[in-house]
Amino acid sequence: MLCRGVMRAVRPSAVGLLSSLTLKESRVCHRTPVSVCHYSSSEEEKISRYPVPYKKNLPYDIVELMEEVEMKGGFLPNVFKVLAHRPAEFRAFFAYYNLLMNKETGGLSKADRELIVVATSAHNNCLYCVVSHSALHRIYSKKPTLADQVAVNYKVAELTARERAMLDFALTVCRSDTVTDEHFSSLEAHGFDREDIWDIAAIAAFFALSNRMAHLTDMRPNTEFYNMGRVPRDKRPPGTENDRPE
Template identity: 25%
Template structure:
């Protein structure tokens, strides 16, 4: 065991309690990711601040979920893939969610372009070729959206890595969308 806890609203550090109470009120529960991040109120507030800013981008809700799922699959975060698969149900079809989870075409050229671009940025650590940028722009995206994708990748990388370090257990609310990387399924 790594020694990290998943505090409740009542047991979290004082600086995180009000935030966790608001999350509980909004969602009806405190997701284990946010509970784990509450071990450091700075980490919790940074993550939520990135989430808020990513929500303000010009990317559509479906495109934002494509960034989140694609980043999380590339970073092998079973928690975030499951959570965003559930959350994406508001803006994506089940077949599109399944395609994003497996890294295959969704049938929507813009979703495919943002997912492909996101995976490339994550895997290549931001060293994107002119051809990759041209393909992203060719799908109707602009330079501001390149940077907005980075905001989403930053948010998800923080949560993906935190989940790896914390050993975050999957919440019951996300259990129906449990995921594991293909290479783990093959083993």
């Protein structure tokens, strides 16, 4: 079962995607969480070419996680629904995701981490990850256009020298180019230490897996992702103040 105290302690904005969590239980959920609907691979919701299981047939810990994410973010990202096709792999995927993307140590900010995902996912032509992680970058960075620039061509994006060095190295790993001591020297000159360099490489490597699974399943982004973080809350038209999920 999820550790709710830990989940509550993590900032719930940016759809929450994942917070610190523990997935242990293997019981099937025999109740319907009040805030979540059942999902299946119906004609109305083509988010995967594989069957999307009904929540009532999923292990209880996975249902609990989905409920937490939807409650905090306002919607359930499709990656949760699609990967639930294989619960054991779902747990492994999100455990590693959490360790890479939500850690509070090291020199990479959450915006840095999301920018790495956008750049490498664009290279891998992954629609789902580019759209969803661009949304998260906009929210964490408060920059509504930078992720779009990076998704098209990071080499001409309005990046700092530090961000450019970070993405140059992330793409080196993404392309499986040879990593040399010169890469380390360049990154260290921009303030990254060796643990940060590991993080950059691990994020690029992990999302190479994620991108390819998205291709396999034909995973489709939630429509909510497209507008997230584009318009500051105080500049929204009247009546739309509550549009951004919290």
